[in-house]
Amino acid sequence: MAEAYIIDACRTPRGIGKQGKGALAHLHPQHLGATVLKAIAERNNLKTETVDDIIWGTSSQRGAQGADLGRMAALDAGYDIKASGVTLDRFCGSGITTVNLAAAQVMSGMEDCVIAGGTEMMSYTSATADPKVPPMLDAGNLSLREKHPQSQQGVCADAIATLEGIDRQAVDELAFTSQQRAAVAIEEGRFDKSLVPVYNPDGTLALDKEEFPRPGTTMETLGGLKTVFNMFMDIPVDDQGNTYGTMVTSKYPELEGKVNHVHHAGNSSGVVDGAAALLVTSKDYADKHGLKPRARIVATANMGDCPTLMLNAPVPAAKKVLEKAGLTKDDIDVYEINEAFSVVAEKFIRDLDLDRSKVNINGGAMALGHPIGATGSILIGTALDELERSGGRYGLITMCAAGGMAPAIIIERV
Numbered sequence: 001m002a003e004a005y006i007i008d009a010c011r012t013p014r015g016i017g018k019q020g021k022g023a024l025a026h027l028h029p030q031h032l033g034a035t036v037l038k039a040i041a042e043r044n045n046l047k048t049e050t051v052d053d054i055i056w057g058t059s060s061q062r063g064a065q066g067a068d069l070g071r072m073a074a075l076d077a078g079y080d081i082k083a084s085g086v087t088l089d090r091f092c093g094s095g096i097t098t099v100n101l102a103a104a105q106v107m108s109g110m111e112d113c114v115i116a117g118g119t120e121m122m123s124y125t126s127a128t129a130d131p132k133v134p135p136m137l138d139a140g141n142l143s144l145r146e147k148h149p150q151s152q153q154g155v156c157a158d159a160i161a162t163l164e165g166i167d168r169q170a171v172d173e174l175a176f177t178s179q180q181r182a183a184v185a186i187e188e189g190r191f192d193k194s195l196v197p198v199y200n201p202d203g204t205l206a207l208d209k210e211e212f213p214r215p216g217t218t219m220e221t222l223g224g225l226k227t228v229f230n231m232f233m234d235i236p237v238d239d240q241g242n243t244y245g246t247m248v249t250s251k252y253p254e255l256e257g258k259v260n261h262v263h264h265a266g267n268s269s270g271v272v273d274g275a276a277a278l279l280v281t282s283k284d285y286a287d288k289h290g291l292k293p294r295a296r297i298v299a300t301a302n303m304g305d306c307p308t309l310m311l312n313a314p315v316p317a318a319k320k321v322l323e324k325a326g327l328t329k330d331d332i333d334v335y336e337i338n339e340a341f342s343v344v345a346e347k348f349i350r351d352l353d354l355d356r357s358k359v360n361i362n363g364g365a366m367a368l369g370h371p372i373g374a375t376g377s378i379l380i381g382t383a384l385d386e387l388e389r390s391g392g393r394y395g396l397i398t399m400c401a402a403g404g405m406a407p408a409i410i411i412e413r414v
Contacts, residue, residue: 002282004106005293006099006411009381010039010196011276014369015211017122023207024198024273025123029058029065032198033073033119036277039196040115041077044279044291049080052111055102056087057094057118057373060125069119092340093401094118095276095376100300100409102280107297112285117277118374126271134237137307137402142240148307149247153402154229154268156310157341158261159248163309164347168262171342172222175267175366177356178339182363183215190362190389194381212270212369222266230261251308267342272369276377295384298394298410299325305404311344313406314398315351321396321408329354332410333392336379338399339364361386375399380409387413 012035015024024032033056041048056070071085090097095118102114138144151159161171185191186209197208233245242250249256279291286293301324303317314337322329335358337348349359362382365375376399383395398408 001107002109004103004280004297005283005286005414006295006297006384007279007281007286007291007293008040008044009276009278009384010036010043010194011378011381012036012198012274013195013207013210014272014274014371015207017126017271017273017369017371019123019127022123022273023211024121027198027206029069029119029121029124030073030076031201032121032273032275033069034076035198036117036196036275037074037077037079037115040277040279041079046279049082051079051083051113051115053105054083054085054115055098056085057090057098057376058087059089059091059094059120059372061087061089063128064124065121073119090405090407091402092338092370092372093376093399093405093407094373095378096380096397096399096407096409097376099278099280099377099380100407103297103300106280106282112282114280115277116280117275117377119275120371120373121273122271122371123273134235136237142238145242149250150307150310150403151247152229152232152244153310154263154341155232155244155248157263157343158229158259159252159255160309160311160347161262161343162255162258162260163252164343166262166343166346170346171262171267172219174342174346175222176217176219178360178363178367179214179217181361182213182367185362186210186213190385193385210368212272213367217266225264225266227261227264229263233259248308263341263343267366269340269365270369272371274369274371274374274378276374276381278377278380293414294388295411296414298412301408303406303408305406307404310402310404311340311400312347313404314344314348314400317398317406317408318352318396321410325410327394327410332394332396333358333390334361334383334386334395335359336383336395336397338370338375338379339366340370340400342366344400376407380411384411384413
């Protein structure tokens, strides 16, 4: 089997995902995708007519984010029309899945040059969501709801924290650490290699630095924030008497009246806009076009877990990808686990008994934000940059995804 190599990775800064407040919120999603696609081509003198495919992740594929964003962004970026594109949705895991599929295409010998990545404009999707329709993952399918009730993700996070005995102090401490680490990373320019500025269509600068972090965050300020998802528990989701709360307690009756609500705006992932792209090629393609690989893709994996708790698949996904790679958890120098909610990363660290200094070294989504379809690609680039900075060898990246899933990938610095 051929090897698949990461030649380069780039991403936009993450802008606050609110209309009228975020520096990117006025832009078209295709424009944001085009920004990173143009950058990955220019940075590598890429002949875009040789790009076999563009595999893109976008979770909310409606309106301006619909119509195969990957293909349209490539056209907007000035790519040759021969460079095809497809857009997929694995919810939050989309940006890892695009890279995994790109690697599979190259390793199978079916393709030689694939660009993977993703875009999510949460300012757009939140502004265009229908407030009368609960954002249920089962899309109102009552048969599925009876088999696998799937609640609001924050409710699931609090349910997991309760079942695992993870308290408010622990999740706040991890959120504080995330902010501290992100502040150091930004101050030291650790993201600079991957960051590309975003310009408005008229050529003026829209954003060239992270917009979401709150470096002044303290344990005291976190402690003063009110929990959020207790307010979701009694929201009705259908005319059958179901609420977000009962959708969890129907499967886990031991939680009835006992959910310990610990999550709030400070220890949950930030709502942001962003895009990222990675160039994945075969060795033959890289040699022929004078490209120097930065990392080898060692192994990829997918894992499903309980859809009702929804957020618990990263641990079994990490174990699966380590086994496929023939590695142990101690072989990994850099772990990136998406901080969808603090409990996800905290449980990941505890269950795998990890050295905390190896996990989310430069902060995570609680500090930097989580542009859903793009985050996985961002995390792979972040892990690669950190391996190069620190001289580490292996990085493992995984994240929870709605529906109770987690993709995972291991890369090796070369």
